[in-house]
Amino acid sequence: MLETDLPTAAPRKTYHHGDLRQTLIAAAEAELIEKGLEGFSLRGCAKRAGVSHAAPAHHFKDADALLSALAAEGFDRLNASMAEAMDAVDGDMMEKFVASGVGYVDFACANPALFHLMFGSRRPDHESPPLAEAGGRAFAVLTGNVATMTGRDYATDPAAGEDVIAAWAMVHGLSELLIGGKLHLPEDMPRPAFKALISAIIRRSGPKI
Incomplete structure (x- = not known):
């Protein structure tokens, strides 16, 4: 053979x-x-x-370690959603700031379970380097936009800190209201109308330049 x-x-x-x-x-x-x-x-x-x-x-090593890795990937995807929204607008910095907020809300509404894992669960180890770094990159989009618009550094200027907190609270709270069904929008609401509504809400909390 x-x-x-x-x-x-x-x-x-x-x-x-x-x-x-x-x-x-x-x-x-x-x-x-x-x-x-x-x-x-x-x-x-x-x-x-x-x-x-x-x-x-x-x-x-355990389920929480896997959830930590999933949460880190979630922050990278959130970062990508904000970046994509910003790249899609040809306007001044305020337009890009608003677009980043729309990207944030878009991600949350498209991924409610992942969004709640990232921000509302204690099971992921938020101190682990991969998760902490991914979260930091996403947060840097907001702080960087505020710094570019106002010339104020989040790390050293209390006024910049207030701007960052106000903007984050607005988009995050809006996301939670939409995910939880507390803010009812028409199911057949056209995409441009949705973006215009979210943009108008975000503008109300934008940094005072």
């Missing part, structure tokens, strides 16, 4: 080092959306990802 005629074992399904981690993060988001934090488990994520219940331990 030739060597090539020897039977071969069926190929095993394997993951490259980075693939399993990202697959588990995607599974975690789906699990979170479907079951909420109360029903969230590492075993459930493993099953959804199609791997053994022991496989996640290669990347995450």
